[in-house]
Amino acid sequence: MKKSVMILSILLLIISFSFGAKKITVWAMGEEAKSLDKLAQIFIQEYPEYEVNIQAIPWANAFDKILTGIAGRQVPDVAQMGTTWMAPFGSMGAFENLEPFVKNSEIIQEDTFFKGSWETGIVDGKLLGIPWYVDTRILYYRSDLLSEVGYEHAPQNWDELYDAAKKLAQKGKYGITLYQPQDNYQILLPFVWQNGGDILDNKGRVIVDQPEFVEAFEYYTRFFTEKLAPIGGGGNLFQDFASGDTPMFFSGPWMVSMIREQIPQIEGKWNVALMPQKKTRTSFMGGSNLVIFKDSKNKEGAWKFIEFLSRPDIQVKWYQLVNSLPASIEAWNDPILQADPMIALFGEQLFDAKAPINKPEFQEISVSIDRRVEEAIYGKKSPVEAAKDLKNDIEKILK
Numbered sequence: 001m002k003k004s005v006m007i008l009s010i011l012l013l014i015i016s017f018s019f020g021a022k023k024i025t026v027w028a029m030g031e032e033a034k035s036l037d038k039l040a041q042i043f044i045q046e047y048p049e050y051e052v053n054i055q056a057i058p059w060a061n062a063f064d065k066i067l068t069g070i071a072g073r074q075v076p077d078v079a080q081m082g083t084t085w086m087a088p089f090g091s092m093g094a095f096e097n098l099e100p101f102v103k104n105s106e107i108i109q110e111d112t113f114f115k116g117s118w119e120t121g122i123v124d125g126k127l128l129g130i131p132w133y134v135d136t137r138i139l140y141y142r143s144d145l146l147s148e149v150g151y152e153h154a155p156q157n158w159d160e161l162y163d164a165a166k167k168l169a170q171k172g173k174y175g176i177t178l179y180q181p182q183d184n185y186q187i188l189l190p191f192v193w194q195n196g197g198d199i200l201d202n203k204g205r206v207i208v209d210q211p212e213f214v215e216a217f218e219y220y221t222r223f224f225t226e227k228l229a230p231i232g233g234g235g236n237l238f239q240d241f242a243s244g245d246t247p248m249f250f251s252g253p254w255m256v257s258m259i260r261e262q263i264p265q266i267e268g269k270w271n272v273a274l275m276p277q278k279k280t281r282t283s284f285m286g287g288s289n290l291v292i293f294k295d296s297k298n299k300e301g302a303w304k305f306i307e308f309l310s311r312p313d314i315q316v317k318w319y320q321l322v323n324s325l326p327a328s329i330e331a332w333n334d335p336i337l338q339a340d341p342m343i344a345l346f347g348e349q350l351f352d353a354k355a356p357i358n359k360p361e362f363q364e365i366s367v368s369i370d371r372r373v374e375e376a377i378y379g380k381k382s383p384v385e386a387a388k389d390l391k392n393d394i395e396k397i398l399k
Contacts, residue, residue: 021051024301025076027066029059032080032288035321042317043308050301070094075293077302081129082288083120083355084362089291090123091360096292096299098127107307116285116353117327123358129289130306131327133318135252136283136346136353137190139276140259142247144269145172154273155248158194158219161276165228168247175228177237177246178220179377185369186284187250189356190275191216193282199357199365199394206398209391216278217376217383224377231377238262241270250275252286253325256342272342274349285353287327325350361397368393 028036033056040052055076057065063085069075070092081089089095098121102108110118113131121129141154149167151160165175178187192198197212207213223229230246240246242263259270275281290309292302308314315326316334325346326332332347356362372386372393381389 022049022298022301024050024052024078024298024305026052026054026305027057027062027076027079028054029057029062029080029082029288031322032324033057035318038321039309039314039318040305042314043305046308047304050304052305070293073295075295077292077296077298078305079291079293080132080288081291083117083286086120086129086289086291087123087358087360087362090126090128090358094293094295095123095128096294096296098130098292098303101303102127105303105307108310112310112329113327114285114329114350114353116350116355117287120285120287120355120358121289129291130310132288132290132309133315133324134285134287134327134350134353135254135325136285136349137186137250137252137275138283138345138349139273140241140249140251140255141271141273142241142244142266142269143271145244145247154271155276157277161248162219162222162228165223165248166226169228172247173240173245174230174247176223176248177235177240178223178229178250179231183366183370184373185356185366186286188217188220188369188373190250190282190284190354191220191278193354194275194278194280195219196279204398206391206394208394209387214384214387217387220373221376221383225379242266253343253346254323256340257323272345274345275352281349281352283349283353285350285355287325359398364397365394368397 026036033054036054040054043052044050066079066089070089108130114134117131117134121127121131139154145168146154146164149164149171151164155161155164168175180187192213195212195216197207197210197216199206199208201207224231237249238259241249241259242265256272260267275283290306292299292306296302310328312328312331312334315328315331316336318324319326319337326337331337337347338344368390372390375381376383376386
C-alpha cells in the first residue's frame with residue numbers, strides 16, 4: 001500500500017513538473033527570430049513558471065502565414081507585427097485590445113514610448129500593439145564635399161538642402177539621391193509632413209490636393225526635373241557616396257555600420273544630421289510592434305512577455321543583439337546608445353517621426369502614391385496634376 005502511494009506521488013510530481021510551465025507561443029520574423037530566443041532565456045530565468053516557444057517565420061511568408069492562422073484560429077499568443085500590417089490584421093478583429101493591460105501596468109504606458117511609435121499600435125481607436133523596436137530616417141552627407149561648396153554644417157532647412165544639392169551637382173554628378181526602386185512614398189511623405197500636410201485630415205477627408213501636400217510634392221519633384229538627383233535604380237549607393245556622385249541621401253540607422261564596413265576610405269569625411277526643417281523636421285517612422293491575438297491561450301503570460309521586452313534594460317540588450325533601435329524613450333539614456341553620436345542622433349529624430357495613416361487600405365494607397373510620383377519626376381504630369389489624380393485614386397480606394 002505504501003509502495004503504491006509512493007509511486008502515485010512520484011507520478012503526480014512528474015505530471016505537475018511536465019505540465020506546470022505555462023507555455024507562451026511567439027511568432028517572430030527575419031533576423032529578430034534568430035536572436036529573440038536569447039532574450040526568452042533571460043525571461044525564463046526571471047519567470048521560471050513560463051516556457052517560451054519561438055517560431056521563426058521568413059518575412060516573405062509571414063503575411064500569408066498570419067492570415068491563414070487567423071482564418072483557422074491557429075495563432076500564437078504573441079507575434080511581431082510590422083507597423084504597416086497593424087491596420088490590415090487589426091481591422092479583422094484578430095488582435096486583443098491592450099488598453100486594459102496597459103491600465104494596470106507599471107512598465108508600459110503611453111509616455112514610455114515615442115509618440116509616433118505609440119500611434120502605430122492604434123487601429124480604429126483601439127490600442128492593439130505595443131512598440132517593440134523602431135526605425136527612422138535622417139540625412140547622410142559628405143561633410144568634406146559640402147565644405148567645398150560653402151557649407152560647414154549639414155543643410156538645416158528646405159532652402160539650404162536645395163541650395164546645397166544644386167552647388168554639389170555643379171561640381172559633381174548629382175547633389176542628392178531621393179529615388180528608390182519602390183516605396184517612394186517613404187521619401188515623399190516626410191516632406192509633406194514637414195510642410196504641415198498629410199494624406200487625410202482628422203475627419204478622414206483626402207487632402208493630397210491641398211497646398212501643403214502640393215507644395216511639398218513640387219519641392220520633391222524639383223530635384224529630379226533639375227537633374228540634381230538621379231532617376232531610376234541601378235547605381236550602387238555606397239560607391240556613389242564614396243565617389244561623391246551622390247553626396248547626400250536619407251536612410252535609416254543600419255547605414256551607419258554599413259558605410260563604416262563597406263567604404264572605410266571616407267571615414268571622417270561624412271556625417272549624419274536631423275531632417276531639414278520647413279514647419280517641422282518630421283521623419284518617417286517604421287519598426288515592429290508586439291500584439292496578442294484574441295485567440296491566444298495564454299494572454300496573461302503573453303502580456304508579461306511583452307512587458308519584459310518593453311523594459312529599458314531589455315530594449316538595450318535587444319539593440320546590442322540586432323542593432324534595432326529601442327522604442328522605449330528611457331532606453332536611449334543608456335551609455336551604450338549614447339556612445340556613438342551618429343546613433344544617438346536617431347534618438348533625437350525619433351521625437352519628431354511619424355508613420356503613415358493606419359488604415360487597411362494603405363498598401364493600395366502607397367502603390368498609387370508611387371505611381372503618381374513616377375509620373376511627376378519623369379515629367380509626364382505636373383505635381384499639381386499628379387496630386388489631383390492621386391486624390392481621385394485614394395477616394396476610390398477608400399470607397
